[in-house]
Amino acid sequence: MDELTWAKNLAKTELHAHINGSIGMPDLRKLADLKGVHLPAEIALPGSAGFSLDDVFALFSKTIYSVVRDAQALQFVVEHVVAAFKRDGVRYLELRSTPKSLEGMDMDGYVSTVVSAISKAMSENETIRVKFLLSVDRRHDPETASTIVSLAIKYANLFPSIVVGVDVCGNPACGGIKHLVPSLSRLKLDAPTLKLVIHFAEIETPPEEDELLTILSLNPDRLGHCTFVPDHIMATMRARKIPIEICLSSNVVGGTVNSFEAHHLKQLWDSGYPRECLILCTDDVGIFCSDLSNEYVIARRVLGVSREVMEEWAQLVCDKYAR
Ligand code: IMP
Ligand code: ZN
Numbered sequence: 001m002d003e004l005t006w007a008k009n010l011a012k013t014e015l016h017a018h019i020n021g022s023i024g025m026p027d028l029r030k031l032a033d034l035k036g037v038h039l040p041a042e043i044a045l046p047g048s049a050g051f052s053l054d055d056v057f058a059l060f061s062k063t064i065y066s067v068v069r070d071a072q073a074l075q076f077v078v079e080h081v082v083a084a085f086k087r088d089g090v091r092y093l094e095l096r097s098t099p100k101s102l103e104g105m106d107m108d109g110y111v112s113t114v115v116s117a118i119s120k121a122m123s124e125n126e127t128i129r130v131k132f133l134l135s136v137d138r139r140h141d142p143e144t145a146s147t148i149v150s151l152a153i154k155y156a157n158l159f160p161s162i163v164v165g166v167d168v169c170g171n172p173a174c175g176g177i178k179h180l181v182p183s184l185s186r187l188k189l190d191a192p193t194l195k196l197v198i199h200f201a202e203i204e205t206p207p208e209e210d211e212l213l214t215i216l217s218l219n220p221d222r223l224g225h226c227t228f229v230p231d232h233i234m235a236t237m238r239a240r241k242i243p244i245e246i247c248l249s250s251n252v253v254g255g256t257v258n259s260f261e262a263h264h265l266k267q268l269w270d271s272g273y274p275r276e277c278l279i280l281c282t283d284d285v286g287i288f289c290s291d292l293s294n295e296y297v298i299a300r301r302v303l304g305v306s307r308e309v310m311e312e313w314a315q316l317v318c319d320k321y322a323r
Contacts, residue, residue, distance in 0.1 A: 244273070
């Protein structure tokens, strides 16, 4: 069996997927046509010369959000994203998205639309279970962050089988997250069963060390990327068995890591970081154009391990996180 078919047949768990970054360009174009939005014939994607992480964020603000402007568009995106993950052999999926005001809809309406679109998508794709994390963007002010935490708690009470936590995302070049700490602490106090997941040390500068320590003091349930974590902080993470969402293509294609061979996954694996705490994820499959099966193929190549080892690893991850 060829590598990709083997990887597609694995029952996989995806824990780090941004909704608006997971819509494929062909589906986005279909949606643009439906909504009468003009998209340029050529949209530069990663892989084009000089493409950087900043260009990824520009893609969201200038292209994707120009199309995903109302409830109908958001629903279309969620349904197409869930169907694509299902086709890729994902059995358990945690999607994340930043609540925003769209046409005719406030942040509460955004969350309610995502939740109902997920319910509908699951009823149409019975082999996949889908959950939702509400994202706070690091550029949000404390009031917006607090509103999103309150929405997470509200919707987790209403739909406990769908809403499972809060994520902190956003362009890491746009500054720290200390201003978000009161809201994130409140989440841990008021809703201890909800997960807190945070993008962590994604680029070389910042983070400041004391910010990383502040984040760890919040007891996050998982951390995303962890590309530029100083050794002594990584040692603490390992001792505490903090799960890391590994996004190979996002890091390499987004330009924060030079090559798959140089990716920190290999170092973490060889250092004995608990395997069930290393989770392969896509981040933004619509932008980085590498689905989760392909991430498994890349990981097997860079780790130099057998299919059996990869299968055991995928199973460990499913056993630990799919709930
Ligand atoms: P949305 O939250 O569903 O609109 O998904 C897109 C958003 O996810 C972007 O505007 C970013 O804030 C966030 N995002 C996507 N990829 C990354 C990443 O690699 N690092 C940090 N944030 C990201
Ligand atoms: Zn991300």
